Amino acid sequence: MLKIADIIKLREQRRSWQLDGKVIGFVPTMGNLHDGHLQLVREAKKSCDIVVVSIFVNPMQFGPNEDLDAYPRTMEEDCAKLEALGVDCLFTPDSEAIYARGLEQQTFVEVPGISYMICGASRPGHFRGVATIVCKLFNMVQPNHAFFGEKDFQQLQVIKAMVQDLSMNLTIHGVATVRESDGLAMSSRNGYLNEKERSIAPKLYSALLTLSEQIISGRRDFRQLVKEHTLFLNNAGFKTDYIEIRCAETLMHPSHEDTELVILAAGFLGKTRLIDNLPVSLD
Numbered sequence: 001m002l003k004i005a006d007i008i009k010l011r012e013q014r015r016s017w018q019l020d021g022k023v024i025g026f027v028p029t030m031g032n033l034h035d036g037h038l039q040l041v042r043e044a045k046k047s048c049d050i051v052v053v054s055i056f057v058n059p060m061q062f063g064p065n066e067d068l069d070a071y072p073r074t075m076e077e078d079c080a081k082l083e084a085l086g087v088d089c090l091f092t093p094d095s096e097a098i099y100a101r102g103l104e105q106q107t108f109v110e111v112p113g114i115s116y117m118i119c120g121a122s123r124p125g126h127f128r129g130v131a132t133i134v135c136k137l138f139n140m141v142q143p144n145h146a147f148f149g150e151k152d153f154q155q156l157q158v159i160k161a162m163v164q165d166l167s168m169n170l171t172i173h174g175v176a177t178v179r180e181s182d183g184l185a186m187s188s189r190n191g192y193l194n195e196k197e198r199s200i201a202p203k204l205y206s207a208l209l210t211l212s213e214q215i216i217s218g219r220r221d222f223r224q225l226v227k228e229h230t231l232f233l234n235n236a237g238f239k240t241d242y243i244e245i246r247c248a249e250t251l252m253h254p255s256h257e258d259t260e261l262v263i264l265a266a267g268f269l270g271k272t273r274l275i276d277n278l279p280v281s282l283d
Helices: 007-019 035-047 076-082 128-139 153-165 189-191 195-200 205-215 222-236
Strands: 002-004 024-029 048-055 089-091 145-149 171-175 239-247 260-269 270-283
Touching: 002 007, 002 239, 007 128, 024 128, 035 048, 035 145, 035 171, 048 076, 048 128, 076 270, 089 128, 128 153, 145 153, 153 171, 189 270, 195 222, 205 222, 205 239, 205 260, 205 270, 222 239, 222 260
Parallel strands: 002 089, 024 048, 024 145, 048 089, 145 171
Antiparallel strands: 239 260, 260 270
């Protein structure tokens, strides 16, 4: 596995792959890799000749009092996992390479509308940071395909909109959420949970499943459903941030004609913020 930190060297290697006619797949990450990340790599390897993974903990997408400094860095373990899967190249730029003029002077990318709702309302500026770093990494790696987990459903929609709006020449692939045996969506932040919090955490997915079943059975009193399941999570030990029932394509509030919905939820256990989502098809 090639390990490259320098952007110029990455572009030289990219040019070589391009001259050989290779199809390049890209998996951007912030490291501390779990099986959800590794599933993205497996999917990339199915359709691409070359797979590039990046590890960069992006300060622009962390808000005040969020866990940037505490975010786990596990580079040695991450490298071993990626090598075992046959990743071709690991790109590990540092902040000076990514934000040469500093964060305050950095040109940014912002996807209007979709970036300001749901998680964007709870974490102002978060999706600006996501769109900016993903756009920069796309420009550096220049992949043909890029792979993102559906657990971060809103992030996936933001990236798809950015790629379309900026006429980027690549295909975005969403990969199904990978879960623990008890249903908890895999996340690097799960490691922050203590034993009691970890036992409560799967109830977030349980609430989504129950809510989905009620919608499919015919209930359309969405506000009441949200109140009921917010109460359920709060009684279980969560501090619920939001539960939203939205149109899966636009993330707007659904109309009576919408048949493809998504339930999105976020909540705190202690200081740890967990998110999850579940698609609901009424077709």
